[in-house]
Amino acid sequence: MIIRNPLQCTSCGARVITRTAPGLFPPQEHTFPCPGCGVDIRFTLNRNKRKKLGFSFGRPVNARWIKSEKGAIATLNFDPDRVAPKDMTNIFSPFLAEALKLSPAAHRAYAREEGMRRAWLRSQWPWIQRLIVHFDKRNLVLFDKEAKLKKDSPHATSWATRLRLLYDLLERAFDNFTLNRLPAMKRVHQRVAVAQVGSPGLYDELTKQYVTSSRMMKTWQELNKIRTVFLANYLTLSPLLRVQYWSTPPKDLSELSMPEKKFDQLKQLYVDSFETLCRLTVIAVALEAIIHHKRLSIPTAKGEMSIWEYEAMPNGNKHTILTKYPIHDLFVPAIDHRLRNGLGHHSATYVASTDEVVYYKQDEAELHESRVPYTQFAFRVLEIVSVVELGALYFHPLHITALEAE
Numbered sequence: 348m349i350i351r352n353p354l355q356c357t358s359c360g361a362r363v364i365t366r367t368a369p370g371l372f373p374p375q376e377h378t379f380p381c382p383g384c385g386v387d388i389r390f391t392l393n394r395n396k397r398k399k400l401g402f403s404f405g406r407p408v409n410a411r412w413i414k415s416e417k418g419a420i421a422t423l424n425f426d427p428d429r430v431a432p433k434d435m436t437n438i439f440s441p442f443l444a445e446a447l448k449l450s451p452a453a454h455r456a457y458a459r460e461e462g463m464r465r466a467w468l469r470s471q472w473p474w475i476q477r478l479i480v481h482f483d484k485r486n487l488v489l490f491d492k493e494a495k496l497k498k499d500s501p502h503a504t505s506w507a508t509r510l511r512l513l514y515d516l517l518e519r520a521f522d523n524f525t526l527n528r529l530p531a532m533k534r535v536h537q538r539v540a541v542a543q544v545g546s547p548g549l550y551d552e553l554t555k556q557y558v559t560s561s562r563m564m565k566t567w568q569e570l571n572k573i574r575t576v577f578l579a580n581y582l583t584l585s586p587l588l589r590v591q592y593w594s595t596p597p598k599d600l601s602e603l604s605m606p607e608k609k610f611d612q613l614k615q616l617y618v619d620s621f622e623t624l625c626r627l628t629v630i631a632v633a634l635e636a637i638i639h640h641k642r643l644s645i646p647t648a649k650g651e652m653s654i655w656e657y658e659a660m661p662n663g664n665k666h667t668i669l670t671k672y673p674i675h676d677l678f679v680p681a682i683d684h685r686l687r688n689g690l691g692h693h694s695a696t697y698v699a700s701t702d703e704v705v706y707y708k709q710d711e712a713e714l715h716e717s718r719v720p721y722t723q724f725a726f727r728v729l730e731i732v733s734v735v736e737l738g739a740l741y742f743h744p745l746h747i748t749a750l751e752a753e
């Protein structure tokens with residue numbers, strides 16, 4: 348079903364025809380730049396059982412609903428669950444554009460699993476956030492009350508077992524919210540186990556250095572922040588997760604358009620995730636050094652490098668060390684320092700007219716412009732958050748080990 352409704356920009360008076368598909372999970376909000384003047388227009392579609400169609404529109408921001416389509420300068424399509432072809436000239440709706448790419452069984456699987464994700468987001472995530480607060484404050488009574496832990500529960504024996512419970516809850520949830528696949532996660536678990544069993548003394552020394560240098564607490568806080576911001580913006584990114592259910596997920600996203608544009612929020616999420624990911628690779632490299640060299644240092648052409656010297660390297664050069672070890676393919680493709688540096692500057696912006704992210708690189712007196720399609724940029728955000736969660740699988744057991752030693 349497509350609901351057709353014209354509106355008029357209150358700034359320039361341009362008329363636009365909106366064609367909105369009710370999503371699986373209303374209410375839904377849509378924002379777009381006015382085709383006439385570029386002012387952001389926002390409207391909401393709500394479920395309404397009293398209406399004949401079962402849906403009703405709220406009052407738009409920077410526009411007003413009108414009755415006549417006469418003089419409309421554009422027709423825009425909105426579907427909160429799907430990416431859409433940028434050229435909709437000969438296509439009735441994003442739903443039909445996707446129809447042959449998503450089998451009925453895959454559609455049912457997405458609806459079921461996306462429903463579970465959103466239910467978890469509404470109920471379980473606020474609960475886990477409360478557990479994190481009580482954990483940080485070491486409030487034993489409130490933690491156990493929230494977690495419904497009985498005194499004889501194996502999770503109630505120490506703060507280490509309580510943290511293990513927290514990480515188990517987070518890992519099981521984020522497996523479903525990210526692009527990570529089981530084989531990659533198993534590889535990380537295997538590398539951690541090899542380092543722990545093969546050189547327990549070195550693993551304990553690494554844990555101790557993380558605690559005494561305050562890196563343990565800093566990484567814990569960074570991961571909590573990234574997860575919070577990611578989940579706050581998940582609905583914006585969810586259409587990209589949907590395309591993973593297609594029979595053949597698209598490799599080129601440049602001709603597809605996202606239903607919602609939240610560049611400023613996603614830009615900061617990318618930058619923060621990039622920095623945290625590069626720090627998480629320190630643990631990955633340290634474990635490879637333990638496994639391969641039986642020490643907490645990395646052989647180089649000029650001698651050796653400590654893991655903290657690796658951490659201090661420019662992020663754009665870290666691949667030179669990572670590529671020496673068998674886990675490099677898990678992380679190196681996601682570390683795009685050019686994109687990170689471009690987004691980190693105030694000049695990076697979203698250009699609505701071309702649906703692109705534009706950023707610049709300073710080269711002495713010259714500025715070099717780079718452009719990336721917005722949908723491709725949004726996918727890079729989802730990708731790097733996914734790789735952060737993969738890297739976090741190195742950090743979780745290190746954190747638990749630290750609490751076991753207290």
